Amino acid sequence: MDSKESIAFLRGLIEGSELELGKKESKIMDALLDTLTTLANEIGTTNERVDDLEDAMGDVYGTLEMVSHTLMHALHIEGYDEDEDEDDDDDGMYSIHCPNCGEVIFIDDEAWDDGSVVCYECGQVIDLADEDEDFLDDDEDD
Numbered sequence: 021m022d023s024k025e026s027i028a029f030l031r032g033l034i035e036g037s038e039l040e041l042g043k044k045e046s047k048i049m050d051a052l053l054d055t056l057t058t059l060a061n062e063i064g065t066t067n068e069r070v071d072d073l074e075d076a077m078g079d080v081y082g083t084l085e086m087v088s089h090t091l092m093h094a095l096h097i098e099g100y101d102e103d104e105d106e107d108d109d110d111d112g113m114y115s116i117h118c119p120n121c122g123e124v125i126f127i128d129d130e131a132w133d134d135g136s137v138v139c140y141e142c143g144q145v146i147d148l149a150d151e152d153e154d155f156l157d158d159d160e161d162d
Contacts, residue, residue, distance in 0.1 A: 023060040120144035
């Protein structure tokens with residue numbers, strides 16, 4: 021039962037009860053029920069907005085993922101040679117797999133130095149210092 025249904029049920033109980041309430045008590049009960057109804061409506065509106073924001077963030081993450089993949093692919097096609105500078109990794113970009121959902125995540129040196137990153141697909145916090153995890157791409161292990 022959601023908050024609107026609960027308030028309607030409460031209103032019915034009060035109106036159907038045989039309590040002998042004076043005019044003042046009835047006004048107070050009506051004012052409380054009206055306030056609860058207003059709050060329930062505001063909560064419903066807020067929940068709808070949160071759902072809309074979650075959908076929009078999913079779209080943003082999807083677009084960002086597509087741009088990241090496109091960028092990495094473009095760098096590779098245009099002569100980006102990962103083996104060219106094995107000892108000195110100046111590009112500062114890494115790709116890892118989320119151990120929870122398997123999503124490929126691109127991170128830079130700063131994120132690597134922070135020691136952890138959050139998967140934008142599933143929200144899993146990935147501890148980059150965890151040596152037991154095999155989240156590096158195969159081409160990054162070489």
